Amino acid sequence: MEYKEDALTGSDKQFDTAFSQVEGLVWLPWVGKNYAQGKHRVLVVAESHYSVQDDAGNFARGASEGPVNILETRQCVEECPIGQEWPSRTYQNLSRVLAGGEPADPTGLWEGIAYYNLVQRVMDYSGDEYAKERPTYRDYMRGWGIFNQVAGILKPDACIVAGVSAANHFEEAMGKLSVGHSPVEQFDLEGEQARARCMGIELEGRRLPIVCIKHPAKYFSYDLWHGFLQEKLPETMEYLVALAAVKE
Secondary structure (H helix, E strand, C coil): CCCCHHHCCCECCCCHHHHCCCCCCCCCCEEECCCCCCCCCEEEEECCCECCCCCCCCCCCCCCCCCCCCCHHHHHHHHHHHCCCCCCHHHHHHHHHHHCCCCCCHHHHHCCCEEEECCCCCECCCCCCCCCCCCCHHHHHHHHHHHHHHHHHHCCCEEEEECCHHHHHHHHHHHHHCCCEEEEEEECCCCCCCCEEEEEEEECCEEEEEEEECCCCCCCCHHHHHHHHHHHCHHHHHHHHHHHHCCC
């Protein structure tokens, strides 16, 4: 299905002119229509789009083949976590970890946040479990450069990254960009192999906290990671829980 921009009613287009100036930004970020005026701006960053559905059913549709659809990310948000037109463990668990459980109002949650993928290149998921494409060093380094510009446009109060691998290249990337930043701290969660990461960048004279959690696609305990986010970003999580719980 091809989408026209005016069909995506839950997203805010006021930042699109600025986004068009970001080199390497392939897909326009999702910006919920209530993000800009919200009392707490939250930017959620996933990893990448995929070319086909994976064998675990995490994506019922992948990134469009052929000419680039710059609305791909927005279309996915409208269709999946908001419209619930197709199943995705990633989006479902992402909603749960932000809300602290199954959100009573997923529309309110997603229309209150901004969201995009750090890696702006389609990953090929057509192979078997051991041949699925993963982002490269170059992908992550370029991704952090794009992130710095996107954050400068959206001016979030906090950032939550779904996936911990990108953090391995954060300090090098920010150093090369001459961006003020705090070093990556790692945290062990009981019973969890993936280690959480916390860091931050200097953004217009203030610190933007960035918390990286385990990728929510498989073997993901949303209550465990929600608790960690509450510990590190209490004001952010209070705001997100309220967004997800309120029905108009």
